[in-house]
Amino acid sequence: MNVLGIESSCDDTAAGVSRDRRILSNITSAQSVHWEYGGVVPELASRAHLELILPAIDAALGQAGLDWKGVDAIAVTRGPGLVGSLLVGLCTAKALALAHHKPWLGVNHLEGHVWSVWGTDPGWSAPFVCLIASGGHTEIVHVKGFGQYALMGSTRDDASGEAFDKVAQLLDLPYPGGPEVDKLARSGDPGAVKLPRALMNEPGFEMSFSGLKTAVRLYMEKNPALSAQGRADLAASFEAAVSDVLTGRTLDAARSAGVDRVAVVGGVSLNTGLRASMDKASQAAGIRCIFPPPRLCGDNGAMIALAGAERLERGERSGDETTATPALDEMSFFLP
Ligand code: KG4
Ligand code: ZN
Numbered sequence: 081m082n083v084l085g086i087e088s089s090c091d092d093t094a095a096g097v098s099r100d101r102r103i104l105s106n107i108t109s110a111q112s113v114h115w116e117y118g119g120v121v122p123e124l125a126s127r128a129h130l131e132l133i134l135p136a137i138d139a140a141l142g143q144a145g146l147d148w149k150g151v152d153a154i155a156v157t158r159g160p161g162l163v164g165s166l167l168v169g170l171c172t173a174k175a176l177a178l179a180h181h182k183p184w185l186g187v188n189h190l191e192g193h194v195w196s197v198w199g200t201d202p203g204w205s206a207p208f209v210c211l212i213a214s215g216g217h218t219e220i221v222h223v224k225g226f227g228q229y230a231l232m233g234s235t236r237d238d239a240s241g242e243a244f245d246k247v248a249q250l251l252d253l254p255y256p257g258g259p260e261v262d263k264l265a266r267s268g269d270p271g272a273v274k275l276p277r278a279l280m281n282e283p284g285f286e287m288s289f290s291g292l293k294t295a296v297r298l299y300m301e302k303n304p305a306l307s308a309q310g311r312a313d314l315a316a317s318f319e320a321a322v323s324d325v326l327t328g329r330t331l332d333a334a335r336s337a338g339v340d341r342v343a344v345v346g347g348v349s350l351n352t353g354l355r356a357s358m359d360k361a362s363q364a365a366g367i368r369c370i371f372p373p374p375r376l377c378g379d380n381g382a383m384i385a386l387a388g389a390e391r392l393e394r395g396e397r398s399g400d401e402t403t404a405t406p407a408l409d410e411m412s413f414f415l416p
Pocket of ligand 2: 189193214347378379
């Protein structure tokens with residue numbers, strides 16, 4: 081089944097095509113209009129989606145070597161996300177489905193992230209524990225089967241990607257900050273600055289990153305004239321603190337769930353320090369750890385095609401009444 085996946089939940093306008101868990105194409109247009117504001121401006125995001133979405137879809141079909149006759153169905157992100165952004169993708173999918181007589185399905189963005197690991201291993205299957213770490217989410221999920229997701233823990237405040245972006249701002253690095261902090265951290269000493277690992281000694285799998293961000297700010301106030309090496313040390317120490325928390329909590333969750341496999345997905349799963357720390361700790365624990373390929377870590381259309389195809393093949397369809405669902409808790413994504 082050739083499935084066109086469309087993603088527009090935040091500030092990436094994306095489309096991709098999958099066939100039997102293989103990715104035929106994956107086109108992402110990152111919206112540079114937000115960079116000068118240091119964060120996503122929802123109204124600008126919707127407008128940019130309107131301009132970018134049809135070219136992204138055309139490019140995805142072109143890269144896959146398909147015309148509309150070759151498309152069997154459309155999958156589109158339905159939520160969670162920014163309502164104006166979601167609506168652009170959803171209305172586009174509905175209109176194209178109607179015009180080309182194709183079935184279509186609204187897909188949960190987080191389910192797309194979870195199964196982005198099929199880009200690495202098409203045979204990967206439940207049960208496993210999945211860490212979803214992005215700009216908007218930090219959740220540890222026990223994936224009991226396809227469509228069966230039990231929430232084990234989440235952040236109480238900032239998402240891990242948000243913490244990277246805010247620390248980048250403190251360090252005067254350009255937006256989006258995660259990749260910049262990652263780059264800077266490569267030449268720093270992760271043990272140089274003592275930073276907190278919140279909630280690590282408490283039971284459960286909850287996380288918190290806002291105190292860490294504040295600790296970085298206070299350190300910078302106390303040390304106003306940091307050298308280039310001092311900045312790199314601070315970036316590396318911050319990255320190590322986030323990685324320790326994410327790695328520790330995810331592996332504890334895996335042990336508690338009795339699974340021997342974990343997946344780390346979402347934009348933050350690109351982070352060099354986190355990948356190294358997850359690899360090392362999971363190996364020591366005898367747990368297999370998988371990451372999506374880099375182009376499937378951030379928001380993308382191929383992951384929506386992959387997850388959507390699984391549901392479409394089970395006969396699921398959306399109809400005219402299906403609309404955008406901005407909040408995660410409106411989606412009954414997690415098992416009760
Ligand atoms: O999954 P994603 O593209 O969008 C959301 O659904 O939020 O994740 C974006 C987040 C941003 O906060 C970005 O700074 C972060 O992922 N990110 C990184 C890296 N690359 C992207 N964080 C740390 N290290 C990276 N290399
Ligand atoms: Zn995302």
